[in-house]
Amino acid sequence: MYPNELMKILEDNAYVRTGGSPEELRCAHYLQDYVSKFGLNAQLQPFDVPMAKITRAELTVDGVSIPCTGYLGAGNYDVEAPIYYLRDTDPISLANAKGKLVLLDSFVGYWKYQDLLKAGVAGYITCNGSLFLSDRDIDQKEQRTYVHQGNRMPAVNIHAEDAVKIVRSQGKLARIVLEQEEWVGQSHNVVVDIPGEVEDYIAFTAHYDSTHLSIGVYDNLSGVAGLLYMAEYFAKNPQHYSLRFLFCGSEERGLLGAKAYCASEENIQNCILNINLDMIGCLMGKFISCVSAEEKMVHYISAMSAELGFQNDAYQGIYSSDSTPFADKNVPAVSFARNALRSMAGYHDRYDILDVMSGEQMQADFEFVLAFAKRMAAAKHPLFAREMPENIRAKLDNYLGHKRMK
Numbered sequence: 001m002y003p004n005e006l007m008k009i010l011e012d013n014a015y016v017r018t019g020g021s022p023e024e025l026r027c028a029h030y031l032q033d034y035v036s037k038f039g040l041n042a043q044l045q046p047f048d049v050p051m052a053k054i055t056r057a058e059l060t061v062d063g064v065s066i067p068c069t070g071y072l073g074a075g076n077y078d079v080e081a082p083i084y085y086l087r088d089t090d091p092i093s094l095a096n097a098k099g100k101l102v103l104l105d106s107f108v109g110y111w112k113y114q115d116l117l118k119a120g121v122a123g124y125i126t127c128n129g130s131l132f133l134s135d136r137d138i139d140q141k142e143q144r145t146y147v148h149q150g151n152r153m154p155a156v157n158i159h160a161e162d163a164v165k166i167v168r169s170q171g172k173l174a175r176i177v178l179e180q181e182e183w184v185g186q187s188h189n190v191v192v193d194i195p196g197e198v199e200d201y202i203a204f205t206a207h208y209d210s211t212h213l214s215i216g217v218y219d220n221l222s223g224v225a226g227l228l229y230m231a232e233y234f235a236k237n238p239q240h241y242s243l244r245f246l247f248c249g250s251e252e253r254g255l256l257g258a259k260a261y262c263a264s265e266e267n268i269q270n271c272i273l274n275i276n277l278d279m280i281g282c283l284m285g286k287f288i289s290c291v292s293a294e295e296k297m298v299h300y301i302s303a304m305s306a307e308l309g310f311q312n313d314a315y316q317g318i319y320s321s322d323s324t325p326f327a328d329k330n331v332p333a334v335s336f337a338r339n340a341l342r343s344m345a346g347y348h349d350r351y352d353i354l355d356v357m358s359g360e361q362m363q364a365d366f367e368f369v370l371a372f373a374k375r376m377a378a379a380k381h382p383l384f385a386r387e388m389p390e391n392i393r394a395k396l397d398n399y400l401g402h403k404r405m406k
């Protein structure tokens with residue numbers, strides 16, 4: 001594939017495609033059509049996802065209305081309580097939070113949510129955006145099922161500028177009104193197989209959904225283009241190991257597609273390796289390889305980079321992407337990405353734009369990933385153990401909400 005063809009994939013799908021939406025499905029169909037040009041067949045594998053439509057979201061502080069978006073999936077409320085700026089979720093800050101509507105300037109993930117529940121807060125207000133940019137976009141957040149596990153609470157999101165105003169004016173009393181319709185919908189993984197000599201297979205993953213404010217080109221049509229690039233090569237060049245290309249749905253909603261896939265023992269039992277692409281091929285930035293496997297893989301990738309003269313920062317860790325559910329099942333996993341400064345290449349906002357993407361850089365990055373993939377696919381025995389080192393296991397357990405890291 002040529003650089004202009006890679007850019008065309010980004011251009012063709014540069015629209016908001018949130019998990020479970022008709023737009024996400026439209027992109028799934030595009031991928032099906034695309035791989036058919038290589039003589040490959042793509043299956044859509046549906047999985048259930050919670051859906052919601054906000055019909056009313058209001059926040060007032062001391063009688064003044066603040067623009068906000070409601071948390072999807074959080075339920076319906078009309079609640080009034082003192083407002084409290086929760087600077088951190090340390091015991092001292094949390095001691096003052098009981099019964100309050102707390103204002104946070106951080107992401108509420110699994111453990112933070114548990115802290116808020118335990119502290120007995122009345123609800124929470126998060127914020128996004130920058131004081132220094134002209135847009136006043138307010139992101140559409142979600143109270144995720146695996147985070148609340150049935151214990152839901154009122155929540156809205158506001159712009160950072162309003163958060164600062166509330167703190168400066170020492171806001172006293174807040175009211176949240178939230179109304180929404182909720183139902184169960186479907187998202188899809190798009191699965192393409194290239195059989196090899198054995199059933200054991202390598203899983204290539206890249207998510208194709210976006211967040212609400214973003215057309216998701218860097219994050220992650222770039223990774224999607226990378227999978228198509230490799231699928232084209234391997235369609236003509238089958239290998240010792242079987243290869244599976246998995247375009248994941250609803251990654252931005254908490255890795256839901258990869259989690260649904262990895263929940264099946266049948267899916268995962270023959271998987272020897274996961275190669276994940278998420279945010280790659282940007283004109284700017286440095287290449288990274290985040291390895292969730294034994295340290296041997298870090299050394300292997302570093303040596304290969306030196307051999308090919310390709311800048312690459314390889315390290316052991318976990319990547320907030322579809323590689324993580326694979327690693328959780330003890331499948332050696334690696335995420336390849338090109339990290340650019342956020343002030344040059346945005347994501348999850350309106351600044352994830354085509355202008356900073358590069359067909360030439362995508363091609364160069366994909367050639368490197370392909371070089372690694374070819375070595376792995378042609379090997380006669382898996383190079384890396386199907387087990388997680390202790391340091392990675394602790395990070396996985398913390399990230400996925402199994403066990404909190406000290």
Ligand SMILES: [Zn+2]
Pocket residue numbers: 207219220251278279321
């Ligand atoms: Zn992503």
